[in-house]
Amino acid sequence: MGLNTDELYFKPQLKVINDDQIKQIHAATLEVLERTGIKITHKPAIDLLVAGGATVDGDRVRIPGWMVEDAIRKSPSRVVLGKRTGERTVHLERDKSYFGPSLDCVEYCDPETHRRMPFSSEHVKTTAALADALPGFDWCMTIGMAADVHPDIADRVIARNTMENCEKPLVFCCKDTNSVKDIYEMALVMCGGKKNFDKAPCIVHYSEPISPLVYYDPAVDKLIYCAENNIPLINFPAPQASGSSPSTFAGTIVQASAESLSGLVIHQLANPGAPFIYGAFTTVLDMKTTIFSYGANELSLMTGALAQMAQHYEIPFFGTAGATDAKFCDAQAGAEAAFQCLSSAAIGSGLVHDCSSWMDHGFLASPEYMVLVNDIVMSVKHYMKGIPVTQETLALDIIDKVGPGGNYIMEKHTMDHFKEVRYSELFDRKVFDKWEKAGAKKMEQRLQELTLKLMEHRPAPLSDEVIAELDKMQANWK
Structure with missing residues (x-):
């Protein structure tokens, strides 16, 4: 029997729900939006919904299934993001996965002293530059808050500091439409204008409805502004099973899908074809501690199901992996991150966030944890290449x-x-005698040394003209 010399490629795959379950979840999602509806008080959005075919009873809006399915059809199946240089690097489509860090941590763990402290604007710069240096991360987020900056302008300062110190596409969140507008204008200056931005947007806005099934006015304002300006938008609720969503995993998935898709309907009514990213942070209320768990296995299970729903809808997905409930960069942190990252990649979870810094229930960012999870992500990406089968490799x-x-x-x-073969800079494979002769450095010491080395990285600086324009913008922020 002769051998085919063409390469036979198979991407490792994982499924957590089957085709029949996908149909059931979709039908249940439509039922929630038709029967229960959403709570919304934003008058322009209500007007859009009513004109589109929805019904209103006070602040309750019920959306017929055909409106939801029409919005799904109009929404782009592919969203391409680029660096501030214009290079198109993230192609969100089908079951591709691109990994990035988390956002808005309140505390920072210093990698030299291991002390926790309030996150500052300097820590924003440090973590952004580190994210730029780590090859496993395809994009970045506004990783932490800025306790040293006035809260009225902190979201814009954070976005500026991140974009200056990381060339990769940025996912950001902010308090209102004025902030979105200012951050968008900064992005236009950095990438060379609207024409370049539309070819490869370098920013994505992250917004949240409130579980269960509530939209507050500022979030809707931002949603419509992003639609009108073709700024890619993530509409991402955070339902907590047994707390703000049903205790059953299927019920939480249905509610989460309804919350995200209801935003899609408004978004596509405002501007059909505007780029939209679907998803939800689905996890559990831990009954032992009453915390919103970031390391629960069920988080990955429900996220995986929603990723499959996104693939069914042919809408880009915002996934979650690499988070941990651990307080330190320890074995628990590594185990939870590895489980989540491999699960997300094998399912195909789109824009996968939290792969670096959401420790201690989303409270703490750690450069060492960023480096550890980067190594895990690099191994996952290597694994996901599968086994090429050709005459040469046989x-x-x-x-x-x-x-x-x-x-x-x-x-x-x-x-x-x-x-x-992939060789890690962090994990050690020496036999014991050679390990001792090389300094007997345990994992924690190797991780600290590698982190401090990588933190020396700085991206290519912006031009003086761009910096001057950003300074001028910042001076006018209120």
Whole structure:
């Protein structure tokens, strides 16, 4: 039998729901929006919904299923993001996955002293530059707050500091439409104008409805502004099973989908075809501690189901992985991050956030944890390449040449392919004696040293003209 010399490629895959369950979840989502509806008081959005076919009873809006399905059809199945340089680097479509850090942590863990402290604007710069240096991260977020900046302008200062110190696409959140407008204008200056921005948006806005099924006016304002200006928008509720959503996983998934898709309806009514990213932060209320768990296995299970719903709808997805309930960069943190990241990649979770810094229930950012999770993500990406099968990789000729009892160390085939193995800068494979002679450095010490080394990285600086324009903008922020 002859061999096909074409490459046979298979991407490792994971499914947590089947096709019949996807249909049931979709039908249940439509039922929630038709029967229960959403609470919304935003008059322009209500007017859009009514004109589109929805019904209103006070502040309750009920959306018929055909409106939801029409919005799904109009929403783009592909969203491409770019660096501030214009390079198109993130192609959100089908089951592709791109990893990035988390946002809005309140505290920072210093990698030299391991002391926790309030997150400052300098920490924003530090973590942004580190995210720029880490190859596993395809995009960035506004990782922490800025306790040293007046709260009225802190969201814009954070966004500026991040964009100056990281060239990668930025996902940001902010308090109101004025802030979105200011951050958008900064992005236009950095990328060279509206024409360049539309080719490869370098920012994405993150917004949240309130579970269960509530939209507050500032979030709707931002949603409509982003739609009108073609700023990619993530509409991302955070339902908590047994707290703000049903205790059953299927019920939480249905509610989460209804919350995200109701925003899609408003978004597409405001501007059909505007870029939209679906998803939800679905986790559990931990009954032992009453905390919103970031490390629960169920988080990955429900996120995986929603990723499959996004693939069914052919809408880009905002996923979650790499978060942990651990207080330190320890074994628990590594185990929870590894489980979540591999699960997300194998399902295909789109724009996967939290892969670096959401520790201690979303409270703490740690540069060391960023470096650890980057290494995990690099291993996951390597794993997801699968096993290429070609005449060259099947290696029949070299197997025959070496024959029984031989070895492959000096063969050209080995020299051509041995670098396909991934070698970590962080994880150690030496035997004990050689490990001792090399300094007997435990994982924690290696991680600290590698982190401090990587923190020396700085991206290419912006031009003086761009900096001057940003300074002028900042001076006018209220």
